[in-house]
Amino acid sequence: MMRNLKHAAWLLAAIVCLALGQHAPAADATSDSDAPAGAATPIPDSPQSSGEAESIVQVANLVYAGAHSSRCFSDHFLIRAEKETAISTSRRFHAVKLASDDLYDFPMVIMTGEGAFELPEAERESLRRYVKRGGFLLASAGCSSEEWNSSFRREMAAIFPEQPLSKIEMSHPIFHTVYDVDELQAKHGTPRPIEGVSIGGRIGVIFSHDGLNDTKHTQGCCCCGGNEITNAEAINVNILAYTLTY
Numbered sequence: 001m002m003r004n005l006k007h008a009a010w011l012l013a014a015i016v017c018l019a020l021g022q023h024a025p026a027a028d029a030t031s032d033s034d035a036p037a038g039a040a041t042p043i044p045d046s047p048q049s050s051g052e053a054e055s056i057v058q059v060a061n062l063v064y065a066g067a068h069s070s071r072c073f074s075d076h077f078l079i080r081a082e083k084e085t086a087i088s089t090s091r092r093f094h095a096v097k098l099a100s101d102d103l104y105d106f107p108m109v110i111m112t113g114e115g116a117f118e119l120p121e122a123e124r125e126s127l128r129r130y131v132k133r134g135g136f137l138l139a140s141a142g143c144s145s146e147e148w149n150s151s152f153r154r155e156m157a158a159i160f161p162e163q164p165l166s167k168i169e170m171s172h173p174i175f176h177t178v179y180d181v182d183e184l185q186a187k188h189g190t191p192r193p194i195e196g197v198s199i200g201g202r203i204g205v206i207f208s209h210d211g212l213n214d215t216k217h218t219q220g221c222c223c224c225g226g227n228e229i230t231n232a233e234a235i236n237v238n239i240l241a242y243t244l245t246y
Helices: 005-023 076-084 101-105 121-132 146-159 232-245
Strands: 059-063 094-097 108-113 136-141 195-199 202-208
Touching: 076 232, 094 101, 101 121, 108 146, 108 232, 121 136, 121 146, 121 195, 121 202, 136 146, 136 232, 146 202, 202 232
Parallel strands: 059 094, 059 108, 108 136, 136 202
Antiparallel strands: 195 202
């Protein structure tokens, strides 16, 4: 498929990142190293948000099911990605409504929260189209919320009935794009596996029931007794690199 020009800068940044990756410094309290990846899949053109240069990779925090969203998913991994790779990132998430055409400004979007929710059909269709056209969804249950987990699983079954959520093995490139993450670490014992939805051989959705929110890098947020994954920051950097290169 021909790549549209808007996303060439994202791809170039990712290629440079992988070329320089072996020289990235080790992260705080994380035994990580770098590894290469493949070629990216584009998403449709749309004007760049917030007046930022097109070479700046932006990540969105979804507003969904009315006014559901979260301020408790740390954007600190964007800073780490920029410092330790050649990916130029916006330092903050941009809020975007799930049913908005602005969704296509972002190669990666975050969906998180607590409690039960239900997506209207327009948002289901918007998310289905976004992922199938090359966009990437990172979903995380805030505070390991059982209600949010149940709602999210129901929505994924409705949106992608032929591509069920399934366990992602630790050997998958998602854990080895920038850092080698050989195990998931959590606040309370062994965490549940990270799961994903594969579309055409590419993971388009990643979901953590325990949570990849990295609340230690947010103000006024905590894990609230959940079993949040404590090496989430390195994993989220890997996910961003995967998003740009697969």
